[in-house]
Amino acid sequence: MDPIRIAVVGLGKIARDQHLPAIAGNAAFSLAATVSPHDPGREGVAHFASLGDLLYGGPAIDAVALCTPPQVRYDLAALALKRGVHVFLEKPPGATLSEVVALRERADKVGVTLFAAWHSRFAAGVAPARAWLAERTIQKVSIVWREDVRVWHPGQAWIWEPGGLGVFDPGINALSILTHILPRPVFLEDAALSIPENRAAPIAAELRFRDTAGADIHMDLDWRQTGPQSWNITVETDAGTLKLSSGGAVLTLPGGTEHNEDLEYPGLYSRFANLIRGGRSDVDIDPLRLVADAFLRGRRESVEPFND
Structure with a gap:
């Protein structure tokens, strides 16, 4: 072929x-x-x-x-x-x-x-996390996604403009994992968006979601993190606590921790090839819909100007 x-x-x-x-x-x-x-x-x-x-x-x-x-x-x-x-x-x-x-x-x-292409869904720990949670009752979820924008997006003005998403550019990675691993739909209840005085998009956000069974989901996003970066999702269930760290690459279950090789983009391209060969598309908009809901329902709070 x-x-x-x-x-x-x-x-x-x-x-x-x-x-x-x-x-x-x-x-x-x-x-x-x-x-x-x-x-x-x-x-x-x-x-x-x-x-x-x-x-x-x-x-x-x-x-x-x-x-x-x-x-x-x-x-x-x-x-x-x-x-x-x-x-x-x-x-x-x-x-x-x-x-x-x-x-x-x-x-x-x-x-x-x-x-x-939601690349974080192809992080090594995501598929086994999804499988494990499918048989559990979700009680509570905490997402902490904090990084330094100066390291990851230096001088990229577009990311601060309307449509550039601001801190939701990395935050949507967490939402792509969340909507993939939880067995029930998720919706936004409340959000606070911290927007620098000189920018059009948020530099930080605090959000509260819940799933259709009532499980509380809290999300902490911040682009002002220095030192070690934080990309963690913790899910409390009736069978113990699951944690995805390092953006989904490391999975910790009650029985231990799995460290696996990062194969996100190779996984994406394997998926793309299979879709093309099979004559199919894959266009999941759930992560983007939750971000849109945050902009629709979130309270906007002005914070000090940010400059690269």
Whole structure:
């Protein structure tokens, strides 16, 4: 079977650190081109300043991975779908729920694959956590997701603009895990968003959810953490406590702790290849819907200005 010819659009940190190595390590794909108006690309790989230049004048491709900021992703995805090209959406899949739903409907209509790629769901501890919790009664959940924005997103102005999500850019990773491992639906009850005076998006947030059985879920997000970073989800159940740490890579159950290799992006690309070969899409909007609910219902609190 011939490899899937894929182009990577947007060559920032996530593309270079994760996407390009994952593609290189998966025989189902071949890197056909890269696209960026600001980056010269990789030696030996066709490079274009825009996706239009590639689609209308470049080598033939079967799929694109969109690693751009979410605010510009809809038009790029729509253009690719129009040309019958499969689309991998880096998280979050879009700047709004409506545009992601529109893309999903368009992909179904033209018969190509659209994949909303929640990478944290592929962390090593997530699948066994989901399986263990399926047979338990959830009593309480605590999420602490704190990191240093200066380390992970230095000088990235787009992330502070409307649609950039602010602290929910990392926080949505936790929500993607939460909505995947809990056996019942989750909804927001209350939220407080801390927004710097000079920014449009929050730098911290405190949220309270509950599931449809009444289990309380508390979430603490902060982008001002220095020193060790915190990416932890703790679930108290009738059979003891489960903890996912290191962003889901480490799973602790009442019987002990499992440390496994980080295979998030290789897992994503295996999933994408399987979806393409099977003629299917995977566009789960639940994590983005919870973020939208936070902006819809959350109280906004002005805090001191933030500068990189």
